[in-house]
Amino acid sequence: METFSSIECFVRSAEVGSFAEAARRLSLTPAAVGKSVAKLEARLGVRLFQRSTRSLTLTEAGQLFLSEVSASLHTIQNAVANLASAEGRPAGTLKVSMGTVFGRLYIVPLLGEFLKRFPAINPDWHFDNRQVDLIAQGFDAAIGGGFELPQGVVARKLTPAHRVLVASAEYLAGREAIVEPDDLKSCDGILIRSPQTGRVRSWQLTSRAQQHSPLMLKARMTMSDSEAACATAAQGLGIALVSMPFAVGYLEAGTLQRVLPDWYVDDGNISIYYAEHKLLPGKTRAFVDFIIEQFAERGLGERFSAI
Incomplete structure (x- = not known):
């Protein structure tokens, strides 16, 4: 279990390029994250990061190790989260990014029905008109249009x-x-x-x-x-x-x-974006399916079409 924790510290640090930011997201201290990664390096017998006072960059061995363990770590974490859901229902904090006005007009009005179906999910919604980095910034999903599709992120069309x-x-x-x-x-x-x-x-x-x-x-x-x-x-x-x-x-x-x-x-298109995982967290799957369902039932695709 200690090794798993060290791997998580390593992956988060690699994703954000900082022990301090990784510590913030893991609710740990930067010293604890750095110490955990150092233990992992000692156990593996290789240096995973090049450290300086201003930057944290992966070594060649670190890049290779990240490519091997990152997807598996997410799969294991999602499996644990799904099993830990209250009575088998989707649960946990759902971090979503969406456009400010679009979200207020068309997504916020759906919140009541969503929470009625999934009361164990806690929305953490961010309203911003700029594209976010889903993986590096720890978002479960984003809604928007005109975004580049980074590697590891999939999009489901909501409307033209x-x-x-x-x-x-x-x-x-x-x-x-x-x-x-x-x-x-x-x-x-x-x-x-x-x-x-x-x-x-x-x-x-x-x-x-x-x-x-x-x-x-x-x-x-x-x-x-x-x-x-x-x-x-x-x-x-x-x-x-x-x-x-x-x-x-x-x-x-x-x-x-x-x-x-x-x-x-x-x-x-305006789409809903989420990270591609072999086992998608139940809270994310519930949200994605719900939004797609609601857009179809309310005919928003036809309503937003200019043709």
Whole structure:
């Protein structure tokens, strides 16, 4: 059991590159983690880390050992967690990352039903519009779109990630009709700045007939959030390109209307992400299956489609 604990300290330290951070996640002291790894190195007869005052890097032997034991450690931990679940039910802390507004609008309202089904699970939900490192940061799952898929992480599609052009009736009144993408050149654009890069992306519009055209919308202002862009467009200040999950409430209320309704931006999918394990923890499996089920039952995939 002491060896298992030492291996866990080694794997966590390797994942985060720090004894101090590994200690925080394991609820130990940095000295205890360092001592445990040193004992493991003595037992194996090899040095697993190159240590300095500023960095902790794996040796060649450490990289090899990590590749051999990491997956097995996760499998064993998940098996123990599943057996330890209260009366066979999923249990434990469920750490999930999701977009701030998207999570509040579409995931938080599901929480009551989820806890009714799985009362032994304790949600630990983080709201952030940036991609997280599931494995290194210890997340069980994440919900979002446009993320790169790192090795060891799988994604299950929830809904298409479509963006549409919207404006208020007030803004469109008295203007020449906008009937094709070229007509956007003279319009005031409310553009979205990427929270990951800080840049305004160049978008390509796609029509229902699968024609393509670059988005040529004059930048009047930029926002870093689609909800804010919708609220700005609702004031009659321009045309915004926004994600459907944020636009749909305004469209259904009649506060905004689609501009060029036969055109949209295809930005991939909104998915639920989780680490790939031979034995997925019961709490994670329960959450993934529940979210997929709820999105299907509520027809959110169809509701968020721009087609």
